[in-house]
Amino acid sequence: MQRQMMATAVTLGQIQQQLATVADNIANVGTTGYKSRDAKFTDLLVQQIDNMRPADTDQTDQQNRLTPSGIRDGSGARIGDTSVDLSMGAIKQTDNPLDLALTNDHQFFTVNHGGATAYTRSGAFNAQPDPNDPNTLRLLTKSGEAVLGANGQPITLPANYRNLQISSAGAITAELPSGARVNAGQLGLVTVSRPQLLENQGNSVYTLPNLAQLGIGMNEVVQPVAANRGSVAQGKLENSNVDLTKEMADLINLQHNYQLNARSVTIGDQMAGLVNGLLR
Numbered sequence: 001m002q003r004q005m006m007a008t009a010v011t012l013g014q015i016q017q018q019l020a021t022v023a024d025n026i027a028n029v030g031t032t033g034y035k036s037r038d039a040k041f042t043d044l045l046v047q048q049i050d051n052m053r054p055a056d057t058d059q060t061d062q063q064n065r066l067t068p069s070g071i072r073d074g075s076g077a078r079i080g081d082t083s084v085d086l087s088m089g090a091i092k093q094t095d096n097p098l099d100l101a102l103t104n105d106h107q108f109f110t111v112n113h114g115g116a117t118a119y120t121r122s123g124a125f126n127a128q129p130d131p132n133d134p135n136t137l138r139l140l141t142k143s144g145e146a147v148l149g150a151n152g153q154p155i156t157l158p159a160n161y162r163n164l165q166i167s168s169a170g171a172i173t174a175e176l177p178s179g180a181r182v183n184a185g186q187l188g189l190v191t192v193s194r195p196q197l198l199e200n201q202g203n204s205v206y207t208l209p210n211l212a213q214l215g216i217g218m219n220e221v222v223q224p225v226a227a228n229r230g231s232v233a234q235g236k237l238e239n240s241n242v243d244l245t246k247e248m249a250d251l252i253n254l255q256h257n258y259q260l261n262a263r264s265v266t267i268g269d270q271m272a273g274l275v276n277g278l279l280r
Contacts, residue, residue, distance in 0.1 A: 008264045015258045021082060022251050025242045033089070033122030033204040034240035036247075039082045086195050089241035091233065097164045098125045098139075100187075101238040104231035106195065110188035111145040112154060113205055118145070119192060119222075122204040124237055127157055135159050143203040150186040150224070157184050169230035187232065189225035197221055 018039040028034040088105045100123030102108070108119035125147055127137040139147040139155040146154035150170070157164070161174040161184075170187030192198065197216075198206040211218055225231075 089239040101233045101236040110148040148188040155185045
């Protein structure tokens with residue numbers, strides 16, 4: 001009885017974690033560049049408890065048996081993997097020259113997050129004055145991270161630019177009031193070939209774990225985008241790829257699973273009470 005209640009309690013905790021994942025997806029249904037996550041369950045350790053038989057036991061009951069004899073005692077379930085879905089979200093037109101979308105589903109912009117390189121699909125950028133230089137503007141994400149160039153340095157724009165053009169390869173050209181056109185940098189675009197390693201830091205920003213500890217080289221996970229492979233679309237944004245219908249269906253199923261497991265704990269407690277009453 002205690003084993004059953006412990007296994008159920010473990011499963012309840014894991015269902016709560018999956019509920020949190022689904023709730024996070026639903027909460028970000030309108031977040032630019034957000035990628036949904038999906039948690040999958042796996043069984044924990046299962047113990048086979050066989051019946052004890054004398055050596056001369058008749059084997060008739062074993063013939064044509066489709067299931068193993070004895071009892072398979074499980075230990076509950078756990079979330080084995082939480083995968084990120086990099087499928088494209090819908091592209092919407094904004095006509096804002098600082099709004100950028102990526103039309104290749106595995107490409108990312110690079111940004112500075114806490115002094116380290118991070119990755120985002122949210123191209124809702126803005127230009128803010130550089131406190132150290134009144135003649136330049138810093139290109140930032142909505143949450144304030146500096147957008148990095150192909151050289152790994154923050155991108156800056158002329159403070160008095162009149163127009164801005166960004167090519168599909170990420171080359172930024174600023175037009176000055178005089179009509180002169182100047183090169184304002186190159187967006188740092190990368191392809192993430194192993195997206196399941198990405199760790200969500202909020203605001204559609206992702207970082208990578210310590211790859212050296214995993215025995216993985218950076219070039220096995222992140223590769224710079226070649227100039228002819230860029231997919232930047234200026235004046236557009238990528239919506240979240242969350243399928244609200246699927247998430248609501250998952251939420252209902254998880255609630256039913258939680259109720260069923262909670263009921264199992266209640267019944268186990270009632271049965272333990274009956275047993276204790278008989279032993280008095």
